[in-house]
Each structure stands twice: as structure tokens, then as C-alpha cells.
Amino acid sequence: MSDSEQAKQRGGRVSRRAVIYGALGLGGLAVASQFVPDLRIRWREPLGELAAFPAPDRASFLDTEQVLAPYLMTAVPLANDIIGDPQAEYYGFMAGGWWRPPNAQTETNARIMEHISTLAWFAANKRDWNPLYRSEILLARIEAAVAYYTSLQLQDGTYPEYEGKPSLAATTFGIVAQADAYEALQQIGALPDAMLQLRRSIERAVRWFMDVQAKHWTPPVRVFNQVTAGLIGAQRALQILPDPPADQNAVYERISYLCAHGQAPAGFLHEPYGVDFGYNFTVTMPDLAWLYAHTGHPEIVPLVRRYMGFMPFAVLPEPGTGGLWHVPALHARNVTTSVSRPAGDLADRGALAKVFLDDVPSIALFLPTREDKAASREEFASAAGPVSELAKPHTSPRTWMYGLLAPQGPARAVREALEKQLPVLTSERFTKLESGSQKDQYLFVRRPSYYAASVFGDWTENDKSTRQLGTVWSPRLGTILVGTNDPDHPEGWETLGPDRAFSTRQSSSTSKYFDSRTSAGDHAINLDEVQDKTGLFAQRTEAVTDPGDYITGWAYWDQGLQFTFITDRAGECIQRIPVLLKEGDTLTFSDGSTFSPGDGDHEIETSTIVLERKGSRVLFDLGATKFRAFVKASGCSMAGGEIHRVGIVFEGELNVNIVFLRGSEPGSLQAEAHRHSNDDVSIRITISTSRARPVSRLKIRGTGVDTEIDVTGTGFRVFERTLTPSRPGTVSLVTTAHLEDGSVFGETEAAIT
Template structure:
């Protein structure tokens, strides 16, 4: 039941803090457990709502997004409306803010401000006054859509204001689905656009709106070919990006699935995830858990090292599994999820962590995501976790685990990126290449894996001296940092890459050779053989070959023209045919065991990492020509 319009100029009451001595930490259960941190700091968020002036209602506290962008014109800041709504509407014995009049007054002021920020066509701004863009508009649909769902089940706000919030959400959805510039931008930054599918799902669960539904249906079908590569990844700067694909995209699909799972749109969501899961199955490599790593009370897990050098925006080199409701429809979807048993154990341990440290709780520190609205977005969205047996069976079906002989290609037809996957009994390697590269992408040998040792070589984007490749000097960008004119030969047959995901005929037996010029200075050939990988470089004058190796501290040796990396029962050898100058240096980047469950004070449901590897770079200094081999021995 709605109430009458409140006085927009009325003084806003302060929201009282709650002391830790007033809260029973043991009362928090399941997915509510992380809300304990938010509850004790909630008064600061609510009292951050400006009380007067032209910007009355702006949530003026740095807990979401970067400090330099914490400005009244930035609608992304106002996504914290969901935080206010969550505590105002969540009916729990511990929630003293449920239906609180002071919270309502500040929530209404914030909603008034958000509605007033909107362009008449439905767009919002982010980086400057009237600098309307897709991100601020489409993200708003997801967070405000979920806020309206919470309000539909909880205490009310002013009736007239509620109607205007609904209308603003509707306008944001319509402009996202119709506006040519927003749509074109979304083709390159698809995580932004697909927020609108989550927002539309929430909106249509509340309102019968044929116009919005028709546009949503058209854009959802359109997205299969325009937001997602035929190779399977979702476009970010027209390229892969693990950070957004594993983060924002999965959030969008989780919310969309919640509202669309019983509709005719479920097959489209499943198709999206199926294509994405195929990409992941070849490019996320299982890491054996370090048996000596400390992993808390739950079984250790090595997570996945990622083929990430072709990413264009962010660098994400290692991730743990993450649950998704869409995984239940896929043959190896469960491979990337924690098990249901582990999830239940971790949630119980989170509560124990809080109770053990009570009443001490982390401070609320200004940070990009010190108290992110994402903490309150998916509380009621069902996900899916396989049993431990189902998860292990799904991992056995991963292509590089199920088979030890194939050559497979993932090919994008927008930038002609080709990721070539070579599996032989001794190794699994991925080579990345395209005719053009963004300023951050790095091509060439991207990652090398062994069934027992895990990932032993990993290149990355964006850096000059720690990525794989050939350079004129140790601190110069590699030739592989620009576009490559690549020739692929399988046995005696030239391979012409085709868009999509394809197994190559004869890939189970014939050697693959990849060749490309090094600018105007030389030529490089990489031959993926039965037992080793042979690299041959010809170059006018001096050059440096850099090989990024992942290994534990103290496990690398340099002897003559050979670098060895010890992984217990397996050794990686990088050996040249002739003596040459070799140097190995370690980097600060270390993947290390961690049992931490907190990020910015908020507990996270994450399996403890059980990996202890550091990035080392082996450099071979040579002139005119060089041949070396990568191989494994016991």
C-alpha cells in the first residue's frame, strides 16, 4: 500500500547506528551472513545522503566506484540505492532498519535525486554533467529493477515517487533497446548492454508491458550474434576479457535467469552460457592443489590459470570456480563451480569467523567496492552447485582432461583472433594470434600446461618485459605485441581458420606448425610436436627471447643453455641447441595459498586457494638465430 507524497524540502532525520553489542552474530544464516558487515555500517551509507541544496539526495560517501568519480552527476554512485532498499525491506529478526522511518525519508530523497538525473530520453550520465552513456543507463536497470522487486514485497515508499521510479526504469530500458549509439557501443562493451536483460527480467516480473517485452525479446535474440563472439567469449573492446566475462556478465545472467527460467527465453540464456562454457573449457586450465598449501578446513583447490594474454581491458590470470544456475544445463558446467557441500561448509565457516572475532569488525574504508551494491543484488536469486561427485565428473569431461590428442581452434570473425589449442600426451598449449592487436594485447604462445605440474608458462597482456615473445631489447615491446601475419600448417596441410569453435581434422596425430614474420627483421616458427615444442627464430642482429615461467620459489635452475623448473615428479626444460647467455629473474607476482574469506570487510563465498607459484622470466640473449625446445621429463 502506497502513501502520499512527502515534503521534498523536509529535513532528513539521521539514521541511528547499531552497536555490535546489540547484534547477535549467530542470528545470521546462509546468504544473509555477509550482511552483518553491511548492517553495522549501514547508518553511514544512509546518512551519506545529502540533506539539502541542489544535490539533495545524492549518496555522498565513497564506498562504490572510484573516488575521483564520486560526483553528483555520476548515476553509477546511485546504484547504492539498492543498499538502502535492501535494509529497508529485508524482514529479519536482526534488521533494526526494516521499515525504519528515517531510512525511508533518506531513501525517498535518494530516489528523487536519481529520477531527476535522467535525460528526457531515458539515459543517465557517468563521467561528466550530461555526458550520457550506456553503462550508467543499463546498470541502473539492473540495480533499480531489483530494488523495485524488494520494495514490492516490503514496506512502502511514497506512491507518486514510486510511480516515477518505475517510469524512469522503463525509460532507461526503452532507450537502451532503441538508441543507436548505445546499441553500437554495447557491441564492443557487451557487459554494459547485457545489464538491461537482467533489468528487463526484474521489470517484467512486476509489470505487464508488451512494448518493453517486445523490444527485450528482439534484443536478446540480437545479442547472440552481436554481443558474443562465435568463439564463445563476450566482447570487451571487441576482444576477450576474463574479468568482465566472469564478473558482470555472470551477474547479469544470474539475475536474468532468476526471472526468465520459466519462460520461452530460457533456451537463449542457455545458448549464451553454452558457447561461453565451451570457450572456458579450453582456456581455463585446472591447477593441481599444492599439497603443502594451507587451505583452512575445506579441501584445497588450485583453481584455474587462464589464457589471458589476448584480453584487451583487464588482466585476470587465475580464478576459482563460481556457481551459476546455467551450469546445470551444460555437460561440463559443473567443472567451474564449487560443490554444494563446499558451499554449505563455507557459509557455516563465515558465520563462525564473525562469531570468533566478535565484536571486532573491519572498518568501512573508502574504496572502489568498500560496500558494493552487488553484495545485496543476488540474495534471492537461486544459483546451482553440483555435488562433489558431479563436479569431479564434469572436470573429467573437460576436453584437455578427457583427451590427450587434438588440435582445436576458437576463431572470432570480428578481429580474426585465433586461439589454437594443441593437446599432446606430454602437454597442452595455446597459441593466440590476430592480424591486429590493441595496445594491450600480447599474442604468441599464451599458456602451457602439464597434467601433473599444472600451468608452467603463462603470458599476459599490457606489459613489455614479462610477456612471451621476441624483442630487440629486454625492455622493448615484443613483436607479438602487434598484429601477426600467421600461417598454420597441420602436417602438410595449410589450415584456414573458420569462425567458431572447431576441432581440426588430423589434429590427433599430425604436428602443428605456426609461422609468422617478426616485422621486417626476421621470422619465427613454432612446431608443436609429439613430445616437445620447438621454437626457431631468425632475426637481423641482436634480439632477446622472453619465456614467462610459473614455478615455486627455489625450484628453477640455470645450467648452460638450459633452464629447468622442478614441479616434484615433473620437470620443465627450456633448452637451446647452442650455448647462449641466459638470465632468469623473478617478479613480485605470486599466486599463493590463502584462506581469507574477506574482501573489503565483506566475507566472500570462495574456496581457499591452494597454489604457490611465482612468475619468473627466462631471457635468452642471441643474435641472428636461435632454436630452443620446451619439453617435460619425470
């Protein structure tokens, strides 16, 4: 029995086209394969206009269906914007710019048509508040839209998105939208012709998607979210079609394949290849939850656990903001700043991920609490004004699809407990080095004074993710350095070569690691050994294009970091340091002058910069030489402050010592010491002196150690040495600072870690 005949028996609406097909004696499949592309041209009918209606009483919506209210108020203008003039070239196209970005509003962008699922839901579901149920005018407009939508399908079964070219996203998300529309029409036995077109479209698209030789299955799978959507489409086809193009075993096998080849060794999901919280959590995680709920596939939960084993390392609490913040440098596609966990149904795009709460409790970290959700829904129900339509183009049909299905979220107490268990709060010593799938490395270093999160390795043009140091956070000061992944505000730790020939922030490099304080020796360690380092180690990165472009060195001490940059290129380079300044912060330069938030652009020659925040200080030491420097507000807000670009102009080589200072008074002396695997001991000494009391000599003593360092100049100075004790048993080093007259300026003892 054909779809049209089945629809007739169910009392469905039969269009003039179905009568003509029957007279011609054409079977359903023949119609779909031979005539569908011409339907919107040959058999056009003028489309009537839907009348506007007053917004229903907010209290009439069930809590779990409140998400539909703004879609209901959008349905009339959305449907009326479907081109209904029979003489129009794009009859059936969903005009009006309701879905997808303004720059993507073309008649060949199939993604725009995904709202057939939204309109079909209102046409097929009876509610006291839904005046569109079985609306003949709405059904006629859906019919025209389906005909136009399916006519866009390309020969191989794909759909176009940009420039009429085949698109994985347009195809896979389209399958899901079409499946929902098909099921809704089937529910009320309406539009048999449209159902036929949708069925044939879904079959062709799923067949293309499930072809294991197709490019999107090439390992490693490049874009996880789009492939996941395709798997949902294939599963939906199994649920709704009489003769689905793929069986359950095939879908199971492809889920296994995706889990094996779509997740980086680090744990994040490829977007594309790199990290992206926006796609990983608000797009992919709900899709994985749907797949898990409908297939019970045993590899999905372990994949989610691995993901949640990685992401908390890229999240930081910020004192005074009451929230959590991402490390923006990691994220490849969406501009990323704060961790957003909105309770409102329209904004809660990751809602269905709550399915994983029982199996992966830590996922609650990124979800709104049940208390916040209840308060939001109560606020919606009791609000005085009418429900408004959605704002263009923020009308994703996925929001209502998953919002209707989402279970209850975590209790507030549970999420607060997880926030207190963030890695940066539960340990003051660890090193986590993780790898992506495309020679990208993610380095997280926690030491007593700070936490540094960085990305190294290959960089892909057009990715928003950046390279080198991303964020430096302190348990006392909060965030002090932070880069963005915003092309409109390109701030970050970055060295620009002469004539801007290269940028370390946007270029590829290789990394090596060393059990020493510098990367110049022969004490290289492998990647597994880096994970075991809880004390001092060093790193060297070299430009991939030409090692002469740049070499950078990093040393990870307990009290701060040391950075070295070297280039063979002649000319001025600029080192950019993204300092986050908050209200009340002060930058002090070596001449004693200062800069505070709100001051105008500042230029100075200096050898040191000291950031002071609420009585705590961090030093940026440039060595004995003064460099031309400038400070400029970026206009980019982050973590409760504003990023200020501090630029250092230099040639050839630059060394920057970052030291978290003990105490807030000048005239200080501090030191730290670390033992290496060959029993050498490295020490770093930071001293601040004045002209009134200039230090001339540092004496370092310990078991098997007795050495001196000559000191010239005043102000802040940082000294590093690697010592070879003459006999074993050294457990600490005592540093004594002597004035020019031989008297003692100060003394400090550093336990060797």
C-alpha cells in the same frame, strides 16, 4: 490516478513536495518531465542522522539471508553519508566512497547511486533483525538520493559515469537498481515523488536502451555484460511499471539478437570482444540466469553450453596446489590467475549461475559446492564476533540481489568428477583452434608431453589480453611457462625489437598453418584442417604493421615446441621467456652453473637452459651459439611458483627448441617422427653428450630412409630433418648415435605418427 494519490490511499509517506505539486495542479508526467531536475534544488530539507544500532545475533538470519547481514551493518553509515545539508551543492549525493573505485568517485558518476536499491530494501522489508524497516529518517535520505540520482539523467535517457559522459554501464545497471528501489517503495507505499522520478527515469532509459538503432546493438555486440543488464532492466520494467516502454516480444527479440551477436564463434562472451572470465562468469552468467528464470528464453541455455564448451580448455590443474588455474593471456579486462570458487556469500558473485546446473551440468566446474556453502554459512552463524560493515568500495548491490535468489550448488563429488574431465586430463592428443569476433585466434595444443595455450591475431591497446604463447603445462611437471595479464607485472613470452620498437606480446599479427615442420614451404592448411591435426604441424605469424618487423614460427611436436623469430630490423632484440620456478626447481646452463629460486639476478652466456623439477627435465635449446642471457625474479606468484623472466639477447634471428626430456640422467638420446599428408616424414632428435664421449654422427634408418647427420660439439643438441622415403611402408625410424671411434653411443626407435 497519480502515483501520489495511489500512495495516499495506501497510507504511504507523502512529502511536502507532493502537497505543492497537488496545489499547482501538475500531473505526474508533467512533474517528472519538467520539474524533476530542479527538485533537489528548490525543495531541500535537512536530513536527519540515522542512529547506529548493535549488530543482530548472527543466528537470527536465515541461511539464505546471511548475505544481507554485512549490508545491514553498512546501511547506516552508507545512508548517513548521503549529503543532507540543504545548502550543499550536491544535496542527495551518496558520498563516502562506498561503491565504485576510488578514482571514480565523482558527483556525476551515476553508478555510485545504485545503492538506493540496498537502502530501499531495508526500508521496505520487515525482519526481526532489521531496525531500519519503515525508518522515516532512512526514507527521507532515500528520497533525497533518488532526486539527485534521477537529476543526473541526460537528455537522451542515458546516465553518465566518467567525466559526465553517457555510459551504457551506468544506464543499464542503473535501470536494475532503480527498478529494485521502485518495487521496494511500492511494496510499502512510500515516497510517491521518488517513485514518480524513478518511473520516469526507468521509462526513458529503457526506451533509449531498446532502440535497435542505438550504438550498443551494432554487431558484433561489444560488451555483453552491459547489454545483458539492460535486458534485465527492460524485463524489470515490464514487471513493475503500469505502462512499460517495451513489451515482452521486444525483450524476447533483443535477447535473441544478443545471443546471436554477443558471443564469439569460440564460445566466450564479448568483454569487450575478447575473453574475460571475471565479467563472463561473475557478472554476465548470473544476469543470464535471471533472464532465463524470468523469460524461459530458449536461446540462453545453448549459449551457456557453448561458453562451457570453450572455457575448460583455458583451465589447468596444478600439481601440489590443490586448485585450478586460468590461462591469464586470454583475459581482456580482469587480472586473472587462479580459478576462485569462494563459498562465502559475499564472495560468491556468480551464485545465481546455479540456475543452469540442470541444463548445463558442466557449469559446476566454476561454482562452490553445496557442502562448502553449508560449512561457510554454519561458520558465519556460529562466529563469536559481531557482524561487521562492508569494506569500501567492495559493496556491490548485485551481490545481495542475486545471493537471495541463488539455488543450491553442486555436490562436491559432482564438481570433483568434472575436474577430472578437464580436456588436458582426458586426452593427450588434440588441437583446438577457435576464433573470436575481431580477428583473434585461440590455439590449444595437447600432445603427450605438454599442453600449450596461446592467443594470436589482432591486439587492442589497453586490453589486458596478450598475444603469442600464453601458458605451457606438462602432465609431469605442471606449469613451466606462464604469462600474466597484469599490467603491474607484465610477464610473458615476448620478443622485444631493437630499441623496443615492437613487442610480439602486445601487437597484432596474422597466422598461417602448415602441414610440415616449418612454415617456409607450400604445405599450408586451412583453419578447419588445423583442428584435425593430432601430430606435428607448423604456424607462422607476421606483424600486421610491417612484416619486416617480425615473423615468428612455431612447430608443435609431441615432445615439445620449436620457436623461430626473424626480424629485418638491425640491432639487439630481447626474447623473454616466463619460466615458472617452484621451491626445489633448478635451472642449469650449458657451462654447468645453476640458478634456483631465491638466488639473486643472474647473467650468463649459454646455449642451453634445463629446468629440473622433481626428477623431470625440460630443455630450452638455443642452438650451437652461446647467447647472453639473464634471469630475474618477477615477484609475481602463479600456479604454486614465481615467474622468473629469462631474457635472451640476440640480433636478427633466434631459434628456441623446447624439449621435454625423457629420464633425468645426462647422456640421453630421444627422437620422434611424424608423417605429413604428402608422405614426407619429419624427425626431431635430441641428444646429450659429454666431452668424454662426444658423438660425431647420427644415422637414421627405416623403410626407404637411410641418411646421416654430422654432429659437432657436446652437451645438448637438437636436430630436425624432413625426409622423403624412397619407397612406401615406413612405420618407424631408428636413430643410432656413433662416437668418433665408430662405436655406438645409443640407439632409439621412433614410431611415425
